[in-house]
Amino acid sequence: MSILFSPIIINKLALKNRIVMAPMCILMSDNQGFVKEFHHIHYGARAIGQVGLIILEATSISPEGRITDADLGIWNDLHLEGLKELCDTIKKHGAKAGIQIAHAGRKSRIPNTAISCSNVVVDDRYSAPREMTLKDIATVQDQFISSVKRAIKAGFDVIELHAAHGYLINQFLSPITNHRKDDYGNSPENRARFLKEILARIREFYTGVLFIRISASDYKKEGLKVADYIKLFKEIDNVDFVDVSSGGIVDGLEIKAKAGYQVPFSKTLKKHLTIPVGAVGKINKAKQAENILQQNKADLIFVGRALNRNPNWAIQAAYDLKEEIDLPKAYKVSF
Template sequence: MAKLFEPFTLRGVTFNNRIVMAPMCMYSSNDDGKVQDWHKIHYPTRAIGGVGLIIVEATGVQPEGRISARDLGIWDDNHIEGLSEVVRLVKANGAKIGIQLAHAGRKATVDGTIYAPSAIPFDAKSKTPTEMTIDDIKTTVQAFKDGAIRAKKAGFDVIEIHAAHGYLLNEFLSPLSNKRTDAYGGSAENRYRILREVLDEVRAVWEGPLFVRISAHDYTEGGMTAEDYVEMAEWMKEQTVDLIDVSSGAVVPAKIDAYPGYQVPFSETIKQGASIPTGAVGLITSPLHAEEIVKNDRADLVFLARELLRNPYWPYTAAVELKATIEAPVQYERGWHLPR
């Protein structure tokens, strides 16, 4: 049996295989942040296709924390109903489902004031954010907790905290974007403080699997590296984080040499250095490549993004190539020619 198709269990939640649909913004909501018909088709389709875990796109815990005005939201109880329907449809088709709780920080493009650890714009074309006060930080930490409560009410299996790609929590973690001189800036422990508080508050209301997505390399002198993140990963493990979703980049403009698997070594470094389960991401398209990653213990889960936009049935393609036996949807049995 290909390891890619072996089940994987965290906190009593079992994924049918090691294939994860990474969160990808769909920009398909209205300004109110509510689920639309698009979401009800898009996510269940990947469940039918055999993905083990589907993680819903970056979902704003505050309206000012959205990447765009068309992002999903979870800052209001009115969002629960639509999210519950997506959860129901995905689970009915055999997959587990998670949600990524997010705040865009200085990369938010919504109207009005945007916030960041320091009043430094992302680039010359970006709006200058307002430096967060201690009260702003407390309010945002509470917003993550409230988002977790709503995610639980909606029936999600997994919560992922977005601390990557140059968004708010990542901005605090990196010394390139965090120039604070108070308890939330300076040392690694201080820069980690807001994430520590978010994780403590979320875990207080959430018993299920808890993931954190990080950007393990800033690709800029003076920035974070995977080796730097090993210490933070150990702190996350102490805070009962179950898996680290290891991405990289985007906290500052930087040239990145991207190629298939270019981020996998970061996953391997975090996994081995902190003895914590990880997910590998980054231009992974080949079933053989995905199998190599999990078989050689470089990650526990493989997160696919654009490849699942191109082919919602990638798990079927992978099963054929890897000669793995998987269960076809009964409606598709006549068309899915699988090894027996």
Template sequence: MSLLLSPSKIGTCHLQNRVIMAPMCMYKSDNSAEVKPFHSFHYTSRAIGKVALIIVEATAVESRGRISNNDLGLWQDSQLAGHKLLVEQAHEFGSKIAIQLAHAGRKSLVKETTPVAPSSIAFDTSGGFKTPEALSLEQIALIKQQFLDSAKRAQEAGYDILELHAAHGYLLCEFLSPLTNKRDDIYGGSLENRCRLTLEIAKLLKEQIALPLIVRISASEWKTAGWDIEDSIYLSKELEKLGVDSIHVSAGGNQKEPDLMPELLPLYQCDYAKKIKENINIPVIAVGLITTAKQGETLLAEKTCDFVAYGRELLRDANLVFKLAKELNQKELIDNSYLRAYL
């Protein structure tokens, strides 16, 4: 049995293999932020292909927290039905399904609203980005409640796992960075204060939602004097103390023009995952230009991570797991309806 195709678990959620579909925005909804037929076909096809855990794209906890007017949301009960259907379809074919709860912060391009952020610093002065309003303490408290309320809806919809989006320059990531968080209250200044909001939301979710919790982070923002791997190790340790079940390690996204960005080669983010895994005892998910069976198997064998997230490769090939099974000489794991294609 290969490592990549062996069963494992995140928290109490048992997974049929260690292949994860990374969350990727599809921009296929409308201003209702509801699940559309596209989403049902898109995600269910990966469940038919035996992806162990499908993480549904960034799903906003309030209207102005969407990245665009075409993003999914779960801030009101009218949005529940589509999510229930997604879950039922994934379960029908044996996959587990997670939802990434998110707030876009200053990177929101929603037309009707003004974005919010820890500080009034625009992501970019071009490309449609607006200057955000700095959040008050009362508004921060409301956003915490919005994450919790959305998580309750996700649990009602039947999702197996929650993922808290604290990566890629969106709201929680903005709070973490000393370059985008210039506050002088309890949410700004020191590393501990900048991590406070992410930790408070994670604590709320662990205390009140009976689902495993993954937190996705950008291990580095690739900017001089910015958020870096040592800060990420600190945050990961604190999240583990709260009972978070897994850390999903990505990078970048918080700066329009990063000056420390690495060359975008295969596995370019995996060293971050390895460093974080060396410092915590909960599962780590690696992601970033991972495309082959050999890469995934090697990452697990070398203890770089515990799960492998495939992104673009799962856009190219909904039956990627069958391809991996053939390459790893485990064709018995291929659905018999598709087996003739892999003889």
């Protein structure tokens, strides 16, 4: 049997295979962050397509934390009903459901509301962010906590904190974007404080599955590198899984994104950490995914654009690997 189609348990959660739909904004909400029919069809199709775990797109903890005004939101109890129904749709069709909890910080495209740890603008496509006061920091941390509580109420099996791609938590972590001189900046320990306080507070009420997505490299000499994250995760013992991406702190870099380009990062983290890790980025073929797992470079394979192109990517992968999987009744005849 392939590893790709073997089950795995992560903090009591059993996944039927190692295929994860990577969080991907689809910009199909209204300007209030509500779930629409398209979300049900889009995510439901990937559940029918036998993805083991589907992680919903970056879902914002506040209106100003959205990347765009078509992002999903989780800042209001009114969002709960739609999110619960969407979660149920995914689970009804045999996948586990996760949600990525996010705040865009200075990378928000909502005009004139952006906040960040420092007042450094990305470029002229964005509004200049207002530097967060200590009160703002406490407020945004509260928003993360309330949003996680809503995600639990909605029934998600996995909660993923978005600490990657140059969004707010990543902005605090990286010396490129964090120029603070107080307790939330000026040293690696202080830059990690914003994240660590959120994690500690989540663990006061949540024992379920907690993922974190990181950017293992800023691709800049003065930025964060995978070694910094090894150090960080030696101090963080309250997440269940690290989803290893890269980039996004500095826009417009020419990154050579060849097949599996981020796998070296997950491989390095896996070697140094005891918690499981995920690989993502141009992993488009079943054999490629299987090799990554066999070579112990990751525990789960996150698939993004290939799943947007083909909702049945996982079924095709099983076919390519000659795996007999439990297909939905509708497809049993045709395979």
